Amino acid sequence: xxxxxxxxxxxxxxxxxxxxxxxxxxxxxxxxxxxxxxxxxxxxxxxxxxxxxxxxxxxxxxxxxxxxxxxxxxxxxxxxxxxxxxxxxxxxxxxxxxxxxxxxxxxxxxxxxxxxxxxxxxxxxxxxxxxxxxxxxxxxxxxxxxxxxxxxxxxxxxx
Amino acid sequence: xxxxxxxxxxxxxxxxxxxxxxxxxxxxxxxxxxxxxxxxxxxxxxxxxxxxxxxxxxxxxxxxxxxxxxxxxxxxxxxxxxxxxxxxxxxxxxxxxxxxxxxxxxxxxxxxxxxxxxxxxxxxxxxxxxxxxxxxxxxxxxxxx
Numbered sequence: 289x290x291x292x293x294x295x296x297x298x299x300x301x302x303x304x305x306x307x308x309x310x311x312x313x314x315x316x317x318x319x320x321x322x323x324x325x326x327x328x329x330x331x332x333x334x335x336x337x338x339x340x341x342x343x344x345x346x347x348x349x350x351x352x353x354x355x356x357x358x359x360x361x362x363x364x365x366x367x368x369x370x371x372x373x374x375x376x377x378x379x380x381x382x383x384x385x386x387x388x389x390x391x392x393x394x395x396x397x398x399x400x401x402x403x404x405x406x407x408x409x410x411x412x413x414x415x416x417x418x419x420x421x422x423x424x425x426x427x428x429x430x431x432x433x434x435x436x437x438x439x440x441x442x443x444x445x446x447x
Numbered sequence: 448x449x450x451x452x453x454x455x456x457x458x459x460x461x462x463x464x465x466x467x468x469x470x471x472x473x474x475x476x477x478x479x480x481x482x483x484x485x486x487x488x489x490x491x492x493x494x495x496x497x498x499x500x501x502x503x504x505x506x507x508x509x510x511x512x513x514x515x516x517x518x519x520x521x522x523x524x525x526x527x528x529x530x531x532x533x534x535x536x537x538x539x540x541x542x543x544x545x546x547x548x549x550x551x552x553x554x555x556x557x558x559x560x561x562x563x564x565x566x567x568x569x570x571x572x573x574x575x576x577x578x579x580x581x582x583x584x585x586x587x588x589x590x591x592x
Binding site for chain 2: 307308309310311313314315317318320321324325327328331332334335338341342345346395396399400401404405408409411412415416418419422
Protein backbone atom coordinates (compact mmCIF):
# COMPACT_ATOMS: atom_id res chain seq x y z
CA UNK A 289 0.00 0.00 0.00
CA UNK A 290 2.85 2.30 0.92
CA UNK A 291 4.60 1.59 -2.37
CA UNK A 292 1.52 2.74 -4.24
CA UNK A 293 1.38 6.01 -2.31
CA UNK A 294 5.01 6.96 -2.66
CA UNK A 295 5.01 8.09 -6.31
CA UNK A 296 1.79 10.05 -5.71
CA UNK A 297 3.32 11.91 -2.74
CA UNK A 298 6.40 12.66 -4.78
CA UNK A 299 4.26 13.93 -7.61
CA UNK A 300 2.31 16.22 -5.23
CA UNK A 301 5.53 17.45 -3.69
CA UNK A 302 6.91 18.12 -7.15
CA UNK A 303 3.72 20.02 -8.11
CA UNK A 304 3.85 22.15 -4.98
CA UNK A 305 7.43 23.17 -5.66
CA UNK A 306 6.79 24.31 -9.22
CA UNK A 307 4.11 26.04 -11.25
CA UNK A 308 1.21 23.81 -12.21
CA UNK A 309 -0.09 24.01 -15.78
CA UNK A 310 -3.76 24.91 -15.96
CA UNK A 311 -5.82 21.88 -17.07
CA UNK A 312 -6.85 22.21 -20.73
CA UNK A 313 -10.56 21.79 -19.90
CA UNK A 314 -10.39 24.73 -17.49
CA UNK A 315 -9.83 27.26 -20.29
CA UNK A 316 -13.46 27.23 -21.43
CA UNK A 317 -14.68 27.03 -17.83
CA UNK A 318 -12.69 30.15 -16.93
CA UNK A 319 -14.00 31.94 -20.05
CA UNK A 320 -17.58 31.25 -18.91
CA UNK A 321 -16.70 32.37 -15.37
CA UNK A 322 -15.32 35.65 -16.75
CA UNK A 323 -18.53 36.29 -18.71
CA UNK A 324 -20.76 35.67 -15.69
CA UNK A 325 -18.47 37.72 -13.45
CA UNK A 326 -18.79 40.64 -15.89
CA UNK A 327 -22.60 40.31 -15.89
CA UNK A 328 -22.52 40.25 -12.08
CA UNK A 329 -20.31 43.36 -12.07
CA UNK A 330 -22.75 45.24 -14.32
CA UNK A 331 -25.74 44.24 -12.17
CA UNK A 332 -23.84 45.40 -9.06
CA UNK A 333 -23.15 48.80 -10.63
CA UNK A 334 -26.82 49.06 -11.66
CA UNK A 335 -27.90 48.08 -8.16
CA UNK A 336 -25.65 50.79 -6.64
CA UNK A 337 -27.23 53.38 -8.96
CA UNK A 338 -30.76 52.25 -8.10
CA UNK A 339 -29.95 52.33 -4.38
CA UNK A 340 -28.78 55.93 -4.83
CA UNK A 341 -32.10 56.90 -6.49
CA UNK A 342 -33.99 55.00 -3.78
CA UNK A 343 -32.03 56.85 -1.10
CA UNK A 344 -33.18 60.27 -2.33
CA UNK A 345 -36.81 59.15 -2.61
CA UNK A 346 -36.90 57.45 0.82
CA UNK A 347 -35.09 60.35 2.50
CA UNK A 348 -37.61 62.80 1.11
CA UNK A 349 -40.46 60.75 2.63
CA UNK A 350 -38.65 60.38 5.97
CA UNK A 351 -37.92 64.14 6.03
CA UNK A 352 -41.65 64.84 5.73
CA UNK A 353 -42.50 62.31 8.46
CA UNK A 354 -39.86 63.62 10.87
CA UNK A 355 -40.77 67.28 10.34
CA UNK A 356 -42.57 67.46 13.70
CA UNK A 357 -39.97 65.52 15.67
CA UNK A 358 -37.16 67.22 17.50
CA UNK A 359 -33.75 66.04 16.29
CA UNK A 360 -35.20 64.54 13.13
CA UNK A 361 -32.22 65.68 11.08
CA UNK A 362 -29.99 63.32 13.10
CA UNK A 363 -32.02 60.33 11.93
CA UNK A 364 -31.82 61.52 8.33
CA UNK A 365 -28.03 61.80 8.63
CA UNK A 366 -27.95 58.29 10.11
CA UNK A 367 -30.01 56.96 7.21
CA UNK A 368 -27.72 58.68 4.68
CA UNK A 369 -24.74 57.03 6.39
CA UNK A 370 -26.35 53.57 6.23
CA UNK A 371 -27.30 54.05 2.57
CA UNK A 372 -23.81 55.29 1.66
CA UNK A 373 -22.18 52.28 3.36
CA UNK A 374 -24.39 49.88 1.40
CA UNK A 375 -23.92 51.76 -1.90
CA UNK A 376 -20.12 51.88 -1.42
CA UNK A 377 -19.95 48.15 -0.72
CA UNK A 378 -22.12 47.31 -3.74
CA UNK A 379 -20.01 49.51 -6.05
CA UNK A 380 -16.76 48.10 -4.61
CA UNK A 381 -17.94 44.52 -5.16
CA UNK A 382 -18.82 45.49 -8.75
CA UNK A 383 -15.36 47.00 -9.20
CA UNK A 384 -13.58 43.84 -7.96
CA UNK A 385 -15.76 41.69 -10.20
CA UNK A 386 -15.06 43.93 -13.19
CA UNK A 387 -11.30 43.62 -12.59
CA UNK A 388 -11.58 39.88 -11.99
CA UNK A 389 -13.42 39.33 -15.25
CA UNK A 390 -11.04 41.61 -17.15
CA UNK A 391 -7.90 39.90 -15.88
CA UNK A 392 -9.35 36.47 -16.50
CA UNK A 393 -10.27 37.34 -20.11
CA UNK A 394 -6.83 38.88 -20.64
CA UNK A 395 -5.09 35.82 -19.17
CA UNK A 396 -7.00 33.50 -21.48
CA UNK A 397 -6.55 35.69 -24.56
CA UNK A 398 -2.80 36.30 -24.22
CA UNK A 399 -1.98 33.22 -22.12
CA UNK A 400 -0.48 35.57 -19.55
CA UNK A 401 0.20 33.89 -16.21
CA UNK A 402 0.67 37.26 -14.43
CA UNK A 403 -2.90 38.18 -15.37
CA UNK A 404 -4.10 34.85 -13.96
CA UNK A 405 -2.32 35.65 -10.68
CA UNK A 406 -4.15 38.99 -10.57
CA UNK A 407 -7.45 37.29 -11.40
CA UNK A 408 -7.05 35.08 -8.30
CA UNK A 409 -6.18 38.21 -6.30
CA UNK A 410 -9.39 39.98 -7.37
CA UNK A 411 -11.38 36.82 -6.73
CA UNK A 412 -10.05 36.89 -3.15
CA UNK A 413 -10.85 40.63 -2.82
CA UNK A 414 -14.39 40.00 -4.09
CA UNK A 415 -15.15 37.36 -1.45
CA UNK A 416 -13.43 39.46 1.23
CA UNK A 417 -15.57 42.54 0.41
CA UNK A 418 -18.70 40.36 0.30
CA UNK A 419 -17.77 39.01 3.74
CA UNK A 420 -17.33 42.52 5.17
CA UNK A 421 -20.66 43.52 3.62
CA UNK A 422 -22.33 40.69 5.54
CA UNK A 423 -20.56 41.71 8.78
CA UNK A 424 -21.56 45.37 8.26
CA UNK A 425 -25.13 44.31 7.48
CA UNK A 426 -25.32 42.37 10.75
CA UNK A 427 -23.93 45.33 12.74
CA UNK A 428 -26.41 47.71 11.05
CA UNK A 429 -29.30 45.33 11.75
CA UNK A 430 -28.44 45.19 15.46
CA UNK A 431 -27.97 49.00 15.54
CA UNK A 432 -31.33 49.48 13.77
CA UNK A 433 -33.06 47.19 16.23
CA UNK A 434 -31.60 49.11 19.19
CA UNK A 435 -32.64 52.42 17.60
CA UNK A 436 -36.17 51.06 17.06
CA UNK A 437 -36.41 49.98 20.72
CA UNK A 438 -35.11 53.40 21.82
CA UNK A 439 -37.58 55.30 19.59
CA UNK A 440 -40.46 53.12 20.75
CA UNK A 441 -39.56 53.89 24.35
CA UNK A 442 -39.29 57.62 23.60
CA UNK A 443 -42.40 58.04 21.44
CA UNK A 444 -44.51 55.19 22.72
CA UNK A 445 -46.26 52.43 20.77
CA UNK A 446 -49.06 54.73 19.54
CA UNK A 447 -46.95 57.88 19.07
CA UNK B 448 10.24 37.46 -43.23
CA UNK B 449 11.50 33.93 -42.91
CA UNK B 450 13.31 34.80 -39.71
CA UNK B 451 10.13 36.38 -38.28
CA UNK B 452 8.08 33.27 -39.04
CA UNK B 453 10.68 31.06 -37.38
CA UNK B 454 10.71 33.23 -34.26
CA UNK B 455 6.92 33.10 -34.02
CA UNK B 456 6.92 29.34 -34.47
CA UNK B 457 9.57 28.93 -31.79
CA UNK B 458 7.61 31.17 -29.39
CA UNK B 459 4.49 29.10 -29.93
CA UNK B 460 6.39 25.88 -29.35
CA UNK B 461 8.02 27.13 -26.15
CA UNK B 462 4.92 28.73 -24.67
CA UNK B 463 4.02 26.75 -21.57
CA UNK B 464 0.40 27.97 -21.52
CA UNK B 465 -1.35 29.32 -18.44
CA UNK B 466 0.17 28.20 -15.17
CA UNK B 467 -0.97 28.27 -11.56
CA UNK B 468 1.93 29.95 -9.79
CA UNK B 469 2.87 30.21 -6.12
CA UNK B 470 1.62 33.84 -6.20
CA UNK B 471 -1.83 32.74 -7.39
CA UNK B 472 -1.94 29.98 -4.76
CA UNK B 473 -1.06 32.44 -2.00
CA UNK B 474 -4.60 33.93 -2.32
CA UNK B 475 -6.35 30.58 -2.04
CA UNK B 476 -6.33 30.22 1.78
CA UNK B 477 -7.90 33.69 2.12
CA UNK B 478 -10.55 32.92 -0.50
CA UNK B 479 -11.26 29.59 1.22
CA UNK B 480 -11.71 31.32 4.60
CA UNK B 481 -14.11 33.96 3.28
CA UNK B 482 -16.17 31.46 1.26
CA UNK B 483 -16.45 29.31 4.40
CA UNK B 484 -17.62 32.32 6.43
CA UNK B 485 -20.11 33.38 3.74
CA UNK B 486 -21.40 29.81 3.43
CA UNK B 487 -22.04 29.52 7.17
CA UNK B 488 -23.62 33.02 7.27
CA UNK B 489 -25.88 32.08 4.35
CA UNK B 490 -27.01 28.87 6.07
CA UNK B 491 -27.69 30.75 9.33
CA UNK B 492 -29.73 33.27 7.30
CA UNK B 493 -31.65 30.40 5.71
CA UNK B 494 -32.35 29.04 9.21
CA UNK B 495 -33.84 32.37 10.32
CA UNK B 496 -35.99 32.59 7.18
CA UNK B 497 -37.13 29.02 7.83
CA UNK B 498 -38.21 30.03 11.35
CA UNK B 499 -40.19 32.98 9.90
CA UNK B 500 -41.96 30.58 7.48
CA UNK B 501 -42.89 28.24 10.35
CA UNK B 502 -44.12 31.23 12.39
CA UNK B 503 -46.23 32.54 9.49
CA UNK B 504 -47.84 29.14 8.94
CA UNK B 505 -48.54 28.89 12.69
CA UNK B 506 -50.11 32.39 12.72
CA UNK B 507 -52.23 31.53 9.66
CA UNK B 508 -53.61 28.46 11.45
CA UNK B 509 -54.33 30.39 14.67
CA UNK B 510 -56.03 33.48 13.24
CA UNK B 511 -58.37 34.34 10.39
CA UNK B 512 -56.07 35.99 7.85
CA UNK B 513 -56.55 36.48 4.12
CA UNK B 514 -55.26 33.13 2.78
CA UNK B 515 -54.31 34.36 -0.70
CA UNK B 516 -52.10 37.18 0.59
CA UNK B 517 -50.45 34.98 3.20
CA UNK B 518 -49.78 32.22 0.67
CA UNK B 519 -47.98 34.76 -1.51
CA UNK B 520 -45.85 35.97 1.44
CA UNK B 521 -45.03 32.37 2.45
CA UNK B 522 -44.10 31.56 -1.16
CA UNK B 523 -41.65 34.52 -1.28
CA UNK B 524 -40.12 33.48 2.05
CA UNK B 525 -39.73 29.86 0.89
CA UNK B 526 -38.02 31.15 -2.28
CA UNK B 527 -35.64 33.26 -0.17
CA UNK B 528 -35.00 30.24 2.06
CA UNK B 529 -34.10 28.08 -0.95
CA UNK B 530 -31.77 30.78 -2.37
CA UNK B 531 -29.96 31.27 0.96
CA UNK B 532 -29.70 27.53 1.65
CA UNK B 533 -28.53 26.84 -1.93
CA UNK B 534 -25.89 29.56 -1.81
CA UNK B 535 -24.75 28.38 1.62
CA UNK B 536 -24.27 24.83 0.39
CA UNK B 537 -22.56 26.03 -2.81
CA UNK B 538 -20.14 28.27 -0.91
CA UNK B 539 -19.23 25.48 1.52
CA UNK B 540 -18.63 23.21 -1.47
CA UNK B 541 -16.40 25.86 -3.09
CA UNK B 542 -14.51 26.23 0.18
CA UNK B 543 -13.86 22.48 0.32
CA UNK B 544 -12.72 22.45 -3.35
CA UNK B 545 -10.25 25.30 -2.71
CA UNK B 546 -9.01 23.51 0.39
CA UNK B 547 -8.40 20.35 -1.62
CA UNK B 548 -6.70 22.22 -4.49
CA UNK B 549 -4.50 24.12 -2.06
CA UNK B 550 -3.51 21.02 -0.09
CA UNK B 551 -2.90 18.66 -2.99
CA UNK B 552 -1.86 20.91 -5.83
CA UNK B 553 -3.00 18.66 -8.66
CA UNK B 554 -4.62 19.45 -11.99
CA UNK B 555 -7.79 17.47 -11.21
CA UNK B 556 -8.34 19.40 -7.97
CA UNK B 557 -7.63 22.71 -9.72
CA UNK B 558 -10.18 21.76 -12.39
CA UNK B 559 -12.79 21.06 -9.69
CA UNK B 560 -12.05 24.42 -8.02
CA UNK B 561 -12.43 26.22 -11.36
CA UNK B 562 -15.67 24.39 -12.13
CA UNK B 563 -17.23 25.17 -8.73
CA UNK B 564 -16.42 28.88 -9.24
CA UNK B 565 -18.06 28.84 -12.67
CA UNK B 566 -21.23 27.38 -11.15
CA UNK B 567 -21.22 30.00 -8.39
CA UNK B 568 -20.81 32.97 -10.74
CA UNK B 569 -23.44 31.57 -13.11
CA UNK B 570 -26.08 31.16 -10.39
CA UNK B 571 -25.14 34.48 -8.75
CA UNK B 572 -25.34 36.18 -12.17
CA UNK B 573 -28.82 34.82 -12.94
CA UNK B 574 -30.16 35.74 -9.48
CA UNK B 575 -28.60 39.22 -9.64
CA UNK B 576 -30.27 39.90 -13.03
CA UNK B 577 -33.64 38.99 -11.48
CA UNK B 578 -32.88 41.08 -8.38
CA UNK B 579 -32.00 44.15 -10.45
CA UNK B 580 -35.24 43.74 -12.45
CA UNK B 581 -37.25 43.65 -9.20
CA UNK B 582 -35.25 46.65 -7.95
CA UNK B 583 -36.04 48.62 -11.14
CA UNK B 584 -39.77 47.90 -10.77
CA UNK B 585 -39.82 48.80 -7.05
CA UNK B 586 -37.86 52.02 -7.68
CA UNK B 587 -40.29 53.00 -10.44
CA UNK B 588 -43.23 52.36 -8.10
CA UNK B 589 -41.50 54.34 -5.31
CA UNK B 590 -40.76 57.31 -7.59
CA UNK B 591 -44.24 57.17 -9.15
CA UNK B 592 -46.08 57.29 -5.78
